[in-house]
Amino acid sequence: MTPPGTSQPDWVPPEGGDGFATKIVAGVPGAAADARPAGPGGGAPDLTALVPQLLAGERAALARAITLVESRAPRHRPAAETLLEAVAGRAGRSLRVGITGVPGAGKSTFIEALGMQLCEAGRRVAVLSVDPSSPVTGGSILGDKTRMERLARHPAAYIRPSPSGCELGGVARRTRETISLCEAAGFDTVLVETVGVGQSEVVVRGMVDCFVVLMIAGAGDELQGMKKGILELADVLVVNKADGENKLRAEAARMEFAQALHYLTGEQGAWQTPVLTCSAQTGEGVGAVWAAVEGYATAATGRGEFAARRRAQELAWLETLVEEGLRARLLASPAVQAVQAEVIAQVSAGTLSPAAGARRLWEKIAAVHLHKQGE
Numbered sequence: 001m002t003p004p005g006t007s008q009p010d011w012v013p014p015e016g017g018d019g020f021a022t023k024i025v026a027g028v029p030g031a032a033a034d035a036r037p038a039g040p041g042g043g044a045p046d047l048t049a050l051v052p053q054l055l056a057g058e059r060a061a062l063a064r065a066i067t068l069v070e071s072r073a074p075r076h077r078p079a080a081e082t083l084l085e086a087v088a089g090r091a092g093r094s095l096r097v098g099i100t101g102v103p104g105a106g107k108s109t110f111i112e113a114l115g116m117q118l119c120e121a122g123r124r125v126a127v128l129s130v131d132p133s134s135p136v137t138g139g140s141i142l143g144d145k146t147r148m149e150r151l152a153r154h155p156a157a158y159i160r161p162s163p164s165g166c167e168l169g170g171v172a173r174r175t176r177e178t179i180s181l182c183e184a185a186g187f188d189t190v191l192v193e194t195v196g197v198g199q200s201e202v203v204v205r206g207m208v209d210c211f212v213v214l215m216i217a218g219a220g221d222e223l224q225g226m227k228k229g230i231l232e233l234a235d236v237l238v239v240n241k242a243d244g245e246n247k248l249r250a251e252a253a254r255m256e257f258a259q260a261l262h263y264l265t266g267e268q269g270a271w272q273t274p275v276l277t278c279s280a281q282t283g284e285g286v287g288a289v290w291a292a293v294e295g296y297a298t299a300a301t302g303r304g305e306f307a308a309r310r311r312a313q314e315l316a317w318l319e320t321l322v323e324e325g326l327r328a329r330l331l332a333s334p335a336v337q338a339v340q341a342e343v344i345a346q347v348s349a350g351t352l353s354p355a356a357g358a359r360r361l362w363e364k365i366a367a368v369h370l371h372k373q374g375e
């Protein structure tokens with residue numbers, strides 16, 4: 001059931017049920033334009049009006065633009081791509097920072113504290129989240145807007161919940177596109193929250209300039225509980241909740257993480273990941289975390305790594321898009337799909353080997369797509 005006081009966006013297909021976690025919620029005063037549909041009757045909006053409004057930084061236009069690129073309706077896709085092309089020249093102009101951590105590590109509280117500090121310092125901050133959580137729970141989206149209540153009301157901030165309820169690949173595409181739109185609208189800082197379970201942190205690291213990992217002390221044996229992989233992803237590591245009685249434990253955890261990182265990366269790495277403590281709740285240390293992020297960005301720029309990382313991300317993304325497109329096109333033919341179904345049935349029945357099945361499918365694809373065109 002859609003919670004009371006909320007409704008679903010117009011792009012949710014009729015059979016979509018409750019599988020779509022993005023809901024239209026009664027907004028904060030003055031932000032009601034967020035709830036507008038993409039265009040009259042749910043169609044694509046008029047781009048000739050939308051593009052200049054977006055470039056002028058109008059929040060309602062940004063909200064409509066994001067709704068358009070998030071749409072899963074195929075009829076919205078051409079307009080979404082035209083829009084992204086139109087603003088491409090203005091994209092890329094922000095510092096993109098990913099923030100991950102286990103559930104409850106304090107990511108949202110940290111983003112609220114950091115975002116407020118950045119806004120007060122004159123930055124324009126967009127907050128996005130990648131939350132490919134189960135369609136059943138619908139993610140923590142409704143909670144998040146309330147957890148970032150002060151930031152959500154700040155005129156220099158824009159918070160957009162994750163287009164949840166679809167697979168990680170879909171969320172990744174929409175989030176990348178949303179980053180571009182926020183940059184086109186003049187946001188110079190993009191913070192992307194993601195929960196550090198599964199693969200979403202790898203996906204988010206692939207779209208940000210600096211990746212901050214929030215840890216907490218006392219969640220069992222520090223070295224047992226932590227994933228080696230996540231330490232390797234971190235550009236800045238933070239032990240959060242360093243306040244009250246927890247302060248000493250947080251400091252001890254900080255030292256353990258610093259040591260673990262030291263063994264992991266050795267001395268040869270160009271960047272020694274800093275390990276800091278902070279309290280998202282009191283705000284203590286949050287400024288120092290941002291200083292570390294900026295320090296990272298400056299060092300990476302100096303070594304030419306900042307631009308190189310973005311280029312590598314663009315190329316990896318190109319490869320993903322090409323692969324997705326190829327796959328979709330090659331498998332689109334009903335004749336190919338029939339053979340695919342047959343092969344799947346036989347491989348699962350054990351009457352055909354995977355290799356032979358793949359060969360048969362490939363031969364069908366070649367017959368349909370390549371031979372037809374005289375190759």
Ligand SMILES: Nc1nc2c(ncn2[C@@H]2O[C@H](COP(=O)(O)OP(=O)(O)OP(=O)(O)O)[C@@H](O)[C@H]2O)c(=O)[nH]1
Pocket residue numbers: 101102103104105106107108109110140147195240241242243278279280281282
């Ligand atoms: N004492 C203390 N509590 C904190 C701090 N930061 C967050 N919390 C509390 O920890 C709980 C979880 O905080 P969130 O900010 O929602 O954590 P999260 O990582 O965004 O959680 P998910 O989005 O559910 O993964 C809340 O009750 C916060 O009030 C902190 O620095 N100190």
Ligand SMILES: [Mg+2]
Pocket residue numbers: 107108109140144193
């Ligand atoms: Mg959160």
